[in-house]
Amino acid sequence: MIRIFNLFCKLKNIKLSDQEWFDRAIAKLNLSEQVCPYCDSKGQMILHDSYSRYMITLKANHIKTEILQIPRVKCASCGHTHAVLPEILIPYTSYSIRFILTVLKDYFLRTHTVEKICEMYQIAHATLYAFRDLFFSHKKLILGALNDAQKKQSDFIAEIDGQLLFQFWKSFRFSFLQADHASDFHHL
Template identity: 35%
Template sequence: MEQFQPELETCPVCGSTSNCHIHDYYARSIIYFRSGRKLKQDLCIMRVFCDSCKHAHAILPDIIIPYSSYSLFFILFILGDAGLHTVEQLCEHFDVSEKQFHKWLTLWKSHMEQWLGMLDASETDNATFYRQLFLRDSFSAFSMDFIRLTACSFLQSHRNPVLTRPKNARYRQTSFSPDIFLF
């Protein structure tokens, strides 16, 4: 993020270039899993402001699912273990409710179908898709491609908000090429 230059970016709402600048930062909590433990950490999130359309935009790293407290990889680790353990064991180990687990599983299947297409998704089991996801050269490339295809982040649970001002503004989730790759 230190190398991110908002003044070189195009505003995802109005399309103007060279009108964005760093506006502020805010703290956001993220839940993740490391060394067998569920952890919570605060992250510093940058917001940029477009002088042209007066919209602020949060710049989120790939590991953050918009509007979710759980990191993407936390959810993927749980879903990746789904075939190896019972739902009860997973929920106890990762300290999540069964209701939350089933929401993630439903969302996983829906997004897998959106990504692969209905026919390929019906022929691909969860474990195969999971391996394909993690064997990619760059998760960031998958993340950006998924946003372009669906207009939301992978495993994001609800649609993005509708903007009312200016009248021609549309919410558009976009992604920036990262300076580093997670794997």
């Protein structure tokens, strides 16, 4: 998998819809700059194929399911293929990162009951708690135990930007809010 990180402002400041964010990221994709995650060859990627994927997102405060075409590239050097995912997408889940962060923001700010949040976002209680637990775990990873204890969850969500998403990926080799090897989101 090749991750694209190209929007480095705070996520809450991005005025694009998640669909527009995805489309722009794919349109800006420069294959000559991509490095093969398997053999480390640079500039050897060629478009190979694509596949359909769902993205659950919010548009004008309504839940929307978009069908995206995810490009796959092939390394001319080693022959391995890789999906190309912009930072809006979390591997192995259909929910966009902004969808999950919006749900969590409401949860942490206690704007509604858990029951109401689950009803509003059409998710199961178990899904909300899976989001919450993953968030706690990843927040602690990126901030460290001491800073994690001092930073309110809602403040951390407000500060999340593309730089943090990129730094998380670079440091841990999986995406922020990506469940461990997809096992936690198989039931969602």
